[in-house]
Amino acid sequence: MPRLPTPLTLPAGAPTDAELRRARRRRRRAETTTAWAFILPSVLVIIGLSILPVIWSLLLSFQADDLVTPSRWVGLQNYHALTQDPNFRQAVRNTLIYTVLYVPLSMVLGLLLALALNHRIKLVGLYRTLFFVPFVISAAAQGVLFSFILDPEFGAANSVLHKLHLPAQGFLTDPGQALYVLVAISLWSGTGFCLVVYLAALQDVPPSLIEAARLDGAGRRHLLRHVVLPTLTPVNVFLLVWQVIQSLQVFDLVYVTTKGGPLGSTTVIVYFIWQMAFQNFTAGYGAAAAYVLAVALLVIGAGTRLLRRRGPDRLEGATR
Amino acid sequence: MTATSAPARAVPDATAPPAAPPGGRARRLLPFSPWHLALAPLALLFAIPLVWLLLSSVMSDAEINRFPPALWPSHLDFSGYRYVLGNAMFPRWFANSLIVSVTAVVSNLVFGALGGYAFARMRFAGSRVLLATMLATMAIPFQLTMIPTFLVMKRLGLIDSLGALIVPSLVTPFAVFLLRQFFLSLPRELEEAAWIDGCNRLRVLWSVVLPLSRPALSTVAVLTFLSTWNDLTWPLIAINHDAHYTLQLGLTTFQGQHHTKWSAVMAGNVITVLPVLLAFLGAQKQFIQSITSSGLKG
Numbered sequence A: 001m002p003r004l005p006t007p008l009t010l011p012a013g014a015p016t017d018a019e020l021r022r023a024r025r026r027r028r029r030a031e032t033t034t035a036w037a038f039i040l041p042s043v044l045v046i047i048g049l050s051i052l053p054v055i056w057s058l059l060l061s062f063q064a065d066d067l068v069t070p071s072r073w074v075g076l077q078n079y080h081a082l083t084q085d086p087n088f089r090q091a092v093r094n095t096l097i098y099t100v101l102y103v104p105l106s107m108v109l110g111l112l113l114a115l116a117l118n119h120r121i122k123l124v125g126l127y128r129t130l131f132f133v134p135f136v137i138s139a140a141a142q143g144v145l146f147s148f149i150l151d152p153e154f155g156a157a158n159s160v161l162h163k164l165h166l167p168a169q170g171f172l173t174d175p176g177q178a179l180y181v182l183v184a185i186s187l188w189s190g191t192g193f194c195l196v197v198y199l200a201a202l203q204d205v206p207p208s209l210i211e212a213a214r215l216d217g218a219g220r221r222h223l224l225r226h227v228v229l230p231t232l233t234p235v236n237v238f239l240l241v242w243q244v245i246q247s248l249q250v251f252d253l254v255y256v257t258t259k260g261g262p263l264g265s266t267t268v269i270v271y272f273i274w275q276m277a278f279q280n281f282t283a284g285y286g287a288a289a290a291y292v293l294a295v296a297l298l299v300i301g302a303g304t305r306l307l308r309r310r311g312p313d314r315l316e317g318a319t320r
Numbered sequence B: 001m002t003a004t005s006a007p008a009r010a011v012p013d014a015t016a017p018p019a020a021p022p023g024g025r026a027r028r029l030l031p032f033s034p035w036h037l038a039l040a041p042l043a044l045l046f047a048i049p050l051v052w053l054l055l056s057s058v059m060s061d062a063e064i065n066r067f068p069p070a071l072w073p074s075h076l077d078f079s080g081y082r083y084v085l086g087n088a089m090f091p092r093w094f095a096n097s098l099i100v101s102v103t104a105v106v107s108n109l110v111f112g113a114l115g116g117y118a119f120a121r122m123r124f125a126g127s128r129v130l131l132a133t134m135l136a137t138m139a140i141p142f143q144l145t146m147i148p149t150f151l152v153m154k155r156l157g158l159i160d161s162l163g164a165l166i167v168p169s170l171v172t173p174f175a176v177f178l179l180r181q182f183f184l185s186l187p188r189e190l191e192e193a194a195w196i197d198g199c200n201r202l203r204v205l206w207s208v209v210l211p212l213s214r215p216a217l218s219t220v221a222v223l224t225f226l227s228t229w230n231d232l233t234w235p236l237i238a239i240n241h242d243a244h245y246t247l248q249l250g251l252t253t254f255q256g257q258h259h260t261k262w263s264a265v266m267a268g269n270v271i272t273v274l275p276v277l278l279a280f281l282g283a284q285k286q287f288i289q290s291i292t293s294s295g296l297k298g
Helices: A017-060 A077-084 A086-117 A124-136 A139-149 A156-163 A178-202 A207-215 A220-231 A233-248 A252-257 A269-279 A283-310 A313-319 B020-029 B035-057 B061-065 B079-086 B090-121 B127-137 B142-155 B162-169 B173-185 B188-196 B201-212 B214-230 B233-238 B247-257 B262-282 B284-296
Strands: none
Touching (some): A086 A124, A124 B262, A139 A156, A139 A252, A139 B247, A178 A252, A178 B035, A252 B233, B090 B214, B127 B173, B142 B233, B173 B214, B201 B214
16 A cells, blocks of 8 residues: 655654664664575575585495495495496496597587578578477487387388398497497487577677678688687587586486496496496495596586686687 | 577678688579588488477387388377377376476576575675575586485485475576576666665565566576476486376386387377477577576576
8 A cells, every 4th residue: 555655754862873773783684584584495405405415425425325224434445446346437438438429529510500500591590490409308208219219120210221221230239339329319419509509609709800800801711710710719618518517427318228238338427326326225335436426527617617717818708 | 480580690701611702603503502401401310300209109000010110100190199198107297297397497486586686685694605605506416416315305205206306406506596697787776766665675576676587587497497397317216106207207117118019109208398399499589598598608
């Protein structure tokens, strides 16, 4: 209900300094209470389900724990066992192969597509949609779809190969192929993301920069090499970090398609962690493996941070 | 469709093909840009798996199971859909996924806005440390926290219930932080007018700040929906009983059990993919904006 304007009246005695201070403190305290009421849910969920588990995880990694019975302190034994475990070594190797293939390929393909789609040609929107749609499809759905398409007996892929008079392939059932097939599926779904990010960055390249270079007599190839690509540096760094972090954490696709097989050829680190913790009930061992992964991710994050700080700042300024 | 936004600000010739001068001649030879020669086949390659998903979901099992399998359905056969919607748990899984995702979206908007507003506009002891801590949690990989989170949920008695899926996704540091950044960019003067009129904080947030924050709110909504609807890892860990499966989890077990009834598996897959796909096609601009902006400028 709107209040009627009332004439301002001062209280009989003007407020003393002490009164004013008390009033301010009361207001400050009320503000603190309100602020805490606002942030409490977030604090509870975020701190309670991240900071606490990080510490818990560290403690777990020094214990033998089956998630049911009380755990036993074993010190560094879990970590020591990891260094000896051929399965873990294979998981690390598989993850690295996957990352080394997927990250550069998705970035290069995304950049090339973005350069092409940055032209005034017809159907740009349609192309962008087609390349991007696989990105929003869950890894579970992708996995189910591709294990159907690539099924050695009933799959459409072998049916096409048959029509082309090419030999049938084992795809995900062939230990020599499965990891590379997974990379291909990831490229199908992940390239669109790189494309969209690059496209956004390309459209942020200041036209004045290009105009100036052209007045200086730069040809198209020079323009690309010396003006457009350098301004993409911050985006390259972002995508590199992002894609590396994503690929070191790949799990869903592996779980749905190969379950780490055949013969461990697609067991990646996160799959290994999941297996140890929730299938073999060696949670402490899984936590130790998770800590190894987390430290690796942290090093990558911190490393690129340093790189970025030392990197050419003026270029970063150019894209913003 | 947002076909217009991409080329609108495009830099026409900045990145033309290396073979640019003869490209001019090529353009005259072809009735369309030579770019299409490279783009169209690649786009087709990207589209085929999804087209195949749709086609196989309306094939009969006889067509799928013969060798070599048919590449085109001879007639529309909806038995896969009937099977999935009729006797399987699919409708239930769909409902579970919907409950979890919608709750996550709503609660991320509510708690994210409250938290973000407090961090943006209120002064209280410890706010800086708290904000820094929250920010730091974004760098923690889920794999590190998943085992203890399982143990926390177990202590709370939520394992094997939808609660175990809902509680961890109630609010993310991303939502709080993104909204805080957006609120900071709004001019304070707008809120001060409401202050003087005697509104309290909640009222100011609700009737002044939030209406101005559509872009940030839709970004949070889009990304929250995408990540909760598509999640598989956490439901796989937290849920045992198939009555509490989400669609993603259900789909993967369904595939294992009904390997030979591929038409049904594919129909289920279409149903799983459809909500995200429709959301994407309906709000393509928001989707792409939120995904690029959260990555590039977040």
